[in-house]
Amino acid sequence: MENTHNDALKFSYSNIFFSYYFNNERICRNMIKDHMLVFVYSGELLLLEEKNTIKIHKGECVFLKKDNRVNMIKQPNGKEKFSGIFMVFNRNFLREFYQSLDKNKIPQNIEKLKQSVIKLPKSSAITSLFQSMIPYFDSEEKPMEKLMKLKLLEGVYSLLQIDEHFYTCLFDFTAIWKIDIMEFLENNYMYDLSIDEIAHFTGRSLSTFKRDFKKISDLSPQKWLIERRLKTAYDLLKNENKKVSEVYLEVGFKNFSHFSTAFKRQYGFPPSK
Template sequence: MEVKEENKLKTLSYSGIFLSCFTDYSEKCIHATPEHVLVYLYSGEQIIEDRNKKIKLQAGECAFIRRDHRLKMYKNSKGDALYKGISLTFNRAVLRDFYSKMNKSEIPATIKVSDKTVFKLEPSPAIDSLFQSLTPYFDSNIKPTGGITHLKLLEGIYTLLNSNEQLYPILFDFAEPWKIDLLDFLNGSYMEELSMEQIASFTGRSLATFKRDFKKISNLTPQKWLIKKRLEMAYIKLKEENKKVQDVYMEVGFKNPSHFSTAFKKQYGMPPTEI
C-alpha cells in the first residue's frame, strides 16, 4: 500500500484501487494513464475536461476513462462535503486473464468501436454496491488483502460490461498504445509543467523512443524546445496582445519571473519589460 499525504491531498493506493480525499476546496490535475480507469465520486464534485467537452460527476456518479488519453480533471469540494473519489485501474494482465476465462459466445458479435474517451455510466445497483463496499478503506488503518482488491477489480469489469456493451471491444483490445504526434501534443501542452517521462507516456512512447523520435523533428533538446516555444508565445502576448509581464510568464509555463526575464533577454536581446 502506498500512502501520500499533503496539505491538500490524501491518497491511498491498494494494487490498482485508489482512494483520494482533498481537504482544500479545489485541485486541478492532468490525468494520463496507460491503463483503463473507472472513477466513482463519493462526495464533492469532479469535472473531467476532454478537449472541448466537459463531463461533470456529482456524488454517486461514475465514469469510465479509456487508456492512453490525456485529460484535465478538477476535483472540488462542494459546500461542506470534501472531495472523495475512488478509482479502479485495470491493467492488461488482469484484463487478459479475465478474457481468457470468458465464455466467448457471450461476447456481443457486432459492436462498433466507439471513439469516445470518457463514458459516464448510468447509476445502477451494481455500481453502488461495488464502490460502497470500498468506502471503509478511506480509513488508512484498514487495509484490504490482495485477494479482496483483485476480486473488486473483477467485479469492476463485470459492472462495466453490464453497464455498456460498447466497452467490450475497448476493454479487450490488447494492442500496444498508439503514438500521438509529438508536435501536436507539445504545441498544445508547452505551458504545462511536465517531465520528459510524462510527455513520453502521454504520447504512447518509452522515454528512449520519445527522445529518438524527437531528434527527427528538432535539433534542440526537448527541454530547450519547450523554453523556446514558451518564449515565442510570451513575445506574441506582450507585443500583439499588450499583456503585462506578470501575467504572461505564468500563462506560458514559467514558474519564476526572474528565470523568465533572463531567458527572454537571452533569446531576444532585451528584457520583456521593453517589448
C-alpha cells in the same frame, strides 16, 4: 499514504486511488494513459473535454477511456469537500482478465465506443463495489493486494454488465500508430507528462522516441518542454497581463519556485517584472 498538498491527501493501493481535497477546487490537466473508473464519494467532479463539460455528483460514477486528454476539476459542493475513488485498469491487467474469459460468450460485432468520457447510469453493482471500499478512506491499515485486485476485477465485470460496448473498449490491445512528435508536444506541453508517457502517447518506445526527437531538435525533450512553457508564460504575462500565480500553473509548472528560477535564467529577470 501520500500527502500530495497541504490540503490534499491521496492513498494508493494497487491501482486504486483514494483522493481527498479539503479546500477550494483543484484543476488537474490529465492525459488518461489507462482506462479509469471514477466514483465521487463527496463534492463534485467536473470533466472538461474540448467544448464539453460533464458534471459528476456525489454517488455517481464515470468511465474515462485511455489515450485521451481530460481536464479534471475536483471541487466542494457547499460545505462538502471533494473525495473520490479512482480505479485504473492498465494494459497488463486487462490482458490477464481477457485471457480468463470464455471467448464463445463474448458479444460479436460490437461497435467501438466513440466517447472518451462516459457518465455511467445508476447501477447497484457499481454502487455496492465503491461502497465496499469507503472504509479504506479512514483506515490506517493497508488492505491486502489480492483484495484490491478483486475490486478491480469487480469493476470490470460491472462495466461489462452495464454495457456490452465495453468489451470492445477494454479489450482493444491494438498498438497506437506513430503520430507526429512536435504536433503532439505543441498541443500537450502544458500537461504533467513524463517522457515515458509522451513516448507512449506518440506510439513509440522510450528509446525510439528519444532517437526520433534528436532528428527534430537539438534540445533534450525535457529542455524543449521547459523552454516551450517559458515562452508561453512570457507571452501571457506581457500581452495578457495575467498574474504570475496563474500563469505558472497554466503552462505546466507544478512548483512556483522552479518556474521563477527557470524564467529568470531564461530571460534575465524574474517573472514578476
